[in-house]
Amino acid sequence: MRILCTNDDGIHAPGLKIVEQIARALSDDVWVVAPELDQSGVSHSLSLNDPLRLREVGPRHFAIRGTPTDCVIMGARHILGDTMPDLVLSGVNKGRNVAEDVVYSGTIAGALEGTILGLPSFALSQEFSVETRNAPLWDTALKFGPTILRKVLDAGVPKNTVINVNFPACAPEEVAGVRVTRQGKRNLGFLKVDQRRDGRGNPYFWIGFERLAQADAPAEGTDLWALAARYVSVTPLRLDRTDDEFSEALTSTLK
Secondary structure (H helix, E strand, C coil): CEEEEECCCCCCCHHHHHHHHHHHCCCCEEEEEEECCCCCCCCCCCCCCCCCCEEEEECCEEEECCCHHHHHHHHHHHHCCCCCCCEEEEEEEECCCCCCHHHHCHHHHHHHHHHHCCCCEEEEEECCCCCCCCCCCHHHHHHHHHHHHHHHHHHCCCCCEEEEEEECCCCHHHCCEEEECECCCCCCCCEEEEEEECCCCCEEEEEEECCCCCCCCCCCCEHHHHHHCCEEEEEEEECCCCCHHHHHHHHHHCC
16 A cells, blocks of 8 residues: 655654654555645645745655645655555644634645545544643554554545544543544634734734633534543545535525
8 A cells, every 4th residue: 555644734743753653554655745844724725826846855755845735736646656645644733633623724635635636535633732732642643543544444435535533632541432523613713813013113913822711512422522532533524515405495595
């Protein structure tokens, strides 16, 4: 099995080494194509107005001056030659990708691009806590990742589905198990705009996140709930975002 690995945290991110170790538990034919720079939050953006710079950083390891989407396209369509990958792994992201994160995440986008290319694809993310922010518990992803991948691949991944896997912020022996979940929803208002001034007094802005004083309890069965209960969350996400229920209502309304 030929495996293509990417991420959005960049070619030097610790999590990229973790996803490569997970891949090597499944195959010896592993390729790494990752962004030259941190691309967190770029979603499924595609570079159309800028050239893609390619740099070989080691055997079967390449850096692209572009987005995770660019990396998967370059890897599958150019770097790997005539033999397409059999599997795309994106991650392991530092920090969870759940709820609304799936809209913004470059990690999810890398896996989505693999799915668009017709390849089984997984997004892998390691949650961290306040205590583990600077030292995520990567061993949790290493222990559970290969087994989950094998089982899902044996079951078969639908062509238009990407598998979003999130590992809880606890040691491997503290993990409660694995749960198949649905995408959750956070409280509104977690995004903030921080206004500052530079040395010349001109304003500039950072988009950031703020911790809510009290968060609602996540709905049972969601990715948020699973991580809070120390389960590994496995969420199948579909490429087709059509709202079938509302489409039926619109059909009657717009006749």
